Amino acid sequence: MARIYVIDDDAQLLRMVGMMLQRGGHVTTLINDPTEGLEAMRRERPDLVVLDVMMPYLNGHDLARQIRATKGLEDLPILILTARTQEVDRQTALSSGADDYLSKPVSFQELMDRIDVLLHRQDEDVSAEQNGLVLAFYGLRGGRGQTTLAVNVAASLRRLSQQEICLVDFGPLGSQSLMHFRLPAPSSWVDLAMVGELDWAGLLECTRVHSSGVRLLPVPAPLHAPMLPTAEMVQQVVDVLRKQTAVTVLDLPPVVNPAFRAALSVADMAFQVLTPDLVSVQTAVQLSQVLTQHQIKPRQRLFILNHVAPDAQLPKTAVERGLDARIALEVAYDANQMLALTQGIPLALTKSDSAIPAFAGKLAHALWQHAVANTS
Amino acid sequence: MGTSRYGRATADLDLFTDAYRITGRALVGAGGFQAELESSSSSYLEMEDVYISRINQPGEIVASYPTAVFRKDNINFIMVQEKRSGSGAGGAQFGRPLFTRGRPVAVFLTVPSFEIRGEVQQEGKVVLRELLAKSLGQFQPLQAAQASASLYPDISYSSDLLFVHKERIGIFCLAG
Numbered sequence: 001m002a003r004i005y006v007i008d009d010d011a012q013l014l015r016m017v018g019m020m021l022q023r024g025g026h027v028t029t030l031i032n033d034p035t036e037g038l039e040a041m042r043r044e045r046p047d048l049v050v051l052d053v054m055m056p057y058l059n060g061h062d063l064a065r066q067i068r069a070t071k072g073l074e075d076l077p078i079l080i081l082t083a084r085t086q087e088v089d090r091q092t093a094l095s096s097g098a099d100d101y102l103s104k105p106v107s108f109q110e111l112m113d114r115i116d117v118l119l120h121r122q123d124e125d126v127s128a129e130q131n132g133l134v135l136a137f138y139g140l141r142g143g144r145g146q147t148t149l150a151v152n153v154a155a156s157l158r159r160l161s162q163q164e165i166c167l168v169d170f171g172p173l174g175s176q177s178l179m180h181f182r183l184p185a186p187s188s189w190v191d192l193a194m195v196g197e198l199d200w201a202g203l204l205e206c207t208r209v210h211s212s213g214v215r216l217l218p219v220p221a222p223l224h225a226p227m228l229p230t231a232e233m234v235q236q237v238v239d240v241l242r243k244q245t246a247v248t249v250l251d252l253p254p255v256v257n258p259a260f261r262a263a264l265s266v267a268d269m270a271f272q273v274l275t276p277d278l279v280s281v282q283t284a285v286q287l288s289q290v291l292t293q294h295q296i297k298p299r300q301r302l303f304i305l306n307h308v309a310p311d312a313q314l315p316k317t318a319v320e321r322g323l324d325a326r327i328a329l330e331v332a333y334d335a336n337q338m339l340a341l342t343q344g345i346p347l348a349l350t351k352s353d354s355a356i357p358a359f360a361g362k363l364a365h366a367l368w369q370h371a372v373a374n375t376s
Numbered sequence: 377m378g379t380s381r382y383g384r385a386t387a388d389l390d391l392f393t394d395a396y397r398i399t400g401r402a403l404v405g406a407g408g409f410q411a412e413l414e415s416s417s418s419s420y421l422e423m424e425d426v427y428i429s430r431i432n433q434p435g436e437i438v439a440s441y442p443t444a445v446f447r448k449d450n451i452n453f454i455m456v457q458e459k460r461s462g463s464g465a466g467g468a469q470f471g472r473p474l475f476t477r478g479r480p481v482a483v484f485l486t487v488p489s490f491e492i493r494g495e496v497q498q499e500g501k502v503v504l505r506e507l508l509a510k511s512l513g514q515f516q517p518l519q520a521a522q523a524s525a526s527l528y529p530d531i532s533y534s535s536d537l538l539f540v541h542k543e544r545i546g547i548f549c550l551a552g
Contacts, residue, residue, distance in 0.1 A: 055440075083388060
């Protein structure tokens with residue numbers, strides 16, 4: 001339960017957001033005048049504030065700036081909730097000092113998820129932030145290009161940072177990432193199960209290192225399928241990797257098994273990959289429901305819309321409507337990917353400037369900045 | 377569609393002139409937003425709760441007023457915010473208004489300060505001149521539209537439904 005101030009000049013929306021937050025177990029103070037809201041926060045600091053943007057006399061961006069400039073409120077979590085829904089509005093919200101942005105109308109679940117993330121971030125132990133970043137790529141349907149994105153982001157991160165980057169493969173039908181890197185697999189999670197002490201030295205023995213420097217922990221071949229990683233193993237491996245690597249990239253299986261649940265629960269950022277078609281959207285919605293049922297809450301969850309074919313069945317806006325959530329990242333169709341897979345060289349390691357390496361480069365840059373900021 | 381402070385129906389939209397982005401609620405009559413836009417009985421579009429931004433900093437609000445009117449001739453294009461307006465702007469579902477028929481045809485066009493990509497719904501053979509004929513209305517609807525500021529190409533906007541002022545169009549290109 002947190003004390004949350006909601007500031008919006010629209011009385012109807014103010015009540016609606018207030019009711020949602022109360023339903024989520026929070027204590028709310030509803031304020032329809034932004035100047036009054038700032039005064040109230042100065043008198044008594046809440047745990048979090050939800051701001052509208054379009055308010056007369058003092059708009060939400062300026063209010064966020066004033067909050068950041070106020071002694072004692074510099075680190076107050078701010079969530080901007082606005083009817084201005086364009087990408088530029090999101091950027092402006094974040095640059096004005098807000099921690100997160102949501103467009104109206106907002107669903108109960110989406111609002112609760114974002115509030116939880118902001119409150120959780122506030123509570124995080126500082127020492128934990130000084131460890132490496134753990135990313136997860138996931139989804140329930142095959143053919144979404146999930147491994148392609150995980151591999152290319154890992155390769156871009158390595159290229160950019162020159163630090164230890166480990167890609168952990170969870171594929172249920174043998175290691176897809178090995179194919180992307182064209183690496184042999186004399187070791188895998190199976191060997192890890194035989195290691196007595198699960199420490200960095202033990203892990204090193206079971207990983208492969210690509211010439212790019214990316215370290216890879218593959219899954220066993222299908223014949224060893226019964227030896228898929230357990231939840232305990234995942235937890236231990238991620239704990240070790242978090243301490244020893246700059247970034248760990250988890251490429252999760254397309255099935256909600258114990259390893260999937262454990263991995264998603266410990267990831268700092270989780271990227272749900274889907275394609276612009278009806279089946280993929282339905283599967284993504286079902287997966288979200290399953291995660292809610294199992295109470296699996298990644299610290300930060302972002303949707304990636306990956307165009308694996310030249311023609312999209314659904315426009316992005318339709319996908320967002322189906323998901324009832326915003327697509328954070330979009331990857332255009334890249335005709336070079338098939339050749340890259342055949343050659344065993346991820347596009348991010350070539351001189352190609354096509355869609356996938358461009359996306360992976362941008363995301364890696366943003367992630368690396370985030371990782372550096374957290375450790376400085 | 378929402379309701380104005382005086383009980384009239386409203387449509388939430390982003391309106392773009394050469395230099396400004398205006399977010400607000402347009403007052404519409406019984407015929408809906410498109411009918412209001414095409415109405416020959418008024419050269420103006422009435423709006424409530426307007427928030428004005430410059431196109432080089434379209435996220436920053438430089439002014440806000442409870443009421444405003446805009447000369448239709450001065451509007452380059454309008455983005456209807458379907459997510460907020462629900463089905464009011466033509467019964468859109470998954471980005472395609474239900475009233476439209478025909479096949480989607482990709483178009484690229486320019487208006488002062490902006491480039492716009494999108495789709496027009498067209499039955500039969502597409503003839504550019506006919507699409508731009510004023511007798512068929514002052515504003516051409518585009519679906520799945522994306523607009524970029526010509527001088528600030530990193531700034532772009534997307535919308536399920538966009539109405540572009542035909543007389544402001546400089547270049548109009550058709551795919552296929």
